[in-house]
Amino acid sequence: MPAPRGRDLELTRRRLTDWFSARLPEAESIRVSALTGPGATGFSSDTLMFDLDTRERGREVHRPLVVRIQPTGFQVFPEYDMGRQFGIQQALAPTAVPTARMHWSEEDAAVLGAPFYVMERVEGRIPSDNPPYHMGGWMTEIQPEERASIWWSGLEVLARIHGLDWEALGLGHLARPGGAERSAEGPGRGASPLERHLDDYSAFLAWAWDGKPHTTCTPALEWLYQNRPQEPERLVLCWGDARIGNMIFRDNRCVAVLDWEIATLGSPEEDLAWWLYLDRHHSEGVGVPQLPGFPSREETVARYEAWSGHRVRHLDYYERFAALRFSVIMARLAKQMQAYGLLPADSDFGVTNPCSRLLARLLDLPDPVAGTAD
Numbered sequence: 422m423p424a425p426r427g428r429d430l431e432l433t434r435r436r437l438t439d440w441f442s443a444r445l446p447e448a449e450s451i452r453v454s455a456l457t458g459p460g461a462t463g464f465s466s467d468t469l470m471f472d473l474d475t476r477e478r479g480r481e482v483h484r485p486l487v488v489r490i491q492p493t494g495f496q497v498f499p500e501y502d503m504g505r506q507f508g509i510q511q512a513l514a515p516t517a518v519p520t521a522r523m524h525w526s527e528e529d530a531a532v533l534g535a536p537f538y539v540m541e542r543v544e545g546r547i548p549s550d551n552p553p554y555h556m557g558g559w560m561t562e563i564q565p566e567e568r569a570s571i572w573w574s575g576l577e578v579l580a581r582i583h584g585l586d587w588e589a590l591g592l593g594h595l596a597r598p599g600g601a602e603r604s605a606e607g608p609g610r611g612a613s614p615l616e617r618h619l620d621d622y623s624a625f626l627a628w629a630w631d632g633k634p635h636t637t638c639t640p641a642l643e644w645l646y647q648n649r650p651q652e653p654e655r656l657v658l659c660w661g662d663a664r665i666g667n668m669i670f671r672d673n674r675c676v677a678v679l680d681w682e683i684a685t686l687g688s689p690e691e692d693l694a695w696w697l698y699l700d701r702h703h704s705e706g707v708g709v710p711q712l713p714g715f716p717s718r719e720e721t722v723a724r725y726e727a728w729s730g731h732r733v734r735h736l737d738y739y740e741r742f743a744a745l746r747f748s749v750i751m752a753r754l755a756k757q758m759q760a761y762g763l764l765p766a767d768s769d770f771g772v773t774n775p776c777s778r779l780l781a782r783l784l785d786l787p788d789p790v791a792g793t794a795d
Contacts, residue, residue, distance in 0.1 A: 553703035565714025629753035694739035
């Protein structure tokens with residue numbers, strides 16, 4: 422499979438202009454400008470920023486916007502549902518969870534080559550994933566107390582998410598994670614939300630790894646099935662990708678929560694564990710120390726319990742589940758990079774990447790060192 426083609430930004434600008442003409446029939450003039458974004462598609466949703474300037478009833482209207490377009494080509498997740506993401510963020514608009522205002526959703530792939538939605542552009546900064554923020558980027562340039570403020574602000578928002586009345590918000594349909602392949606036996610095969618999530622990631626791994634055993638993920642899944650907590654779960658809205666790298670910060674405060682594509686209903690400890698694990702991956706996992714100012718795991722758990730009113734009981738288990746989830750995603754990303762010629766065909770990065778190695782450490786499995794066969 423060839424590398425993904427770069428998106429033609431001028432063609433995209435013209436098509437967006439035509440599309441807005443149909444959406445804003447009373448506008449006397451429409452101008453899409455300053456369209457910027459990734460130069461290639463296929464690795465994740467295209468996220469393009471632009472300005473929309475219109476004249477409506479004699480008044481000039483300026484809208485700074487973002488369009489998120491469903492990925493095409495070699496997909497990381499088996500399924501994408503842009504309308505689902507749009508609907509979740511619309512439902513959250515009246516709550517205390519800061520999200521970007523959602524404007525329009527389009528299911529017709531003929532417009533931009535795939536379904537998409539348009540939302541407001543929120544000004545601020547996002548901690549870097551590449552390089553991980555403990556290694557580089559603006560987080561390394563600020564003071565320790567600023568890093569602490571960012572961490573606590575994000576955690577406070579996470580506790581707010583878990584305190585939402587998801588039934589009143591009409592989010593009961595999120596009983597299964599987005600982007601996970603459905604089992605041949607149909608939805609609801611597991612007896613509990615956790616078992617269903619394990620079923621989804623088992624199917625995801627089979628799809629991502631072409632049905633073959635994975636050196637680390639396969640035994641990790643077996644351990645997770647065998648050691649799952651037996652107490653009834655507290656069911657909350659789980660963000661799914663809970664991390665500061667999915668938040669926009671301004672003056673060290675979270676002003677928007679991004680990326681709801683794997684949101685689900687489940688235990689709040691799934692999100693808290695993902696929050697802690699991703700930070701651990703961005704430090705220990707890549708071989709660098711945490712930056713000064715980041716609170717400890719124990720401080721984070723204590724503050725989360727105070728804010729959420731939820732006693733954390735099974736964090737070690739859910740952190741291993743988080744490590745498994747990220748390792749499955751990374752295994753699929755490795756396949757994608759091979760398909761696009763960014764890794765050699767015989768690369769073992771899908772097994773020896775940092776998250777798989779960290780998963781192995783968490784479960785006392787053999788280290789998948791370079792040269793390990795899948």
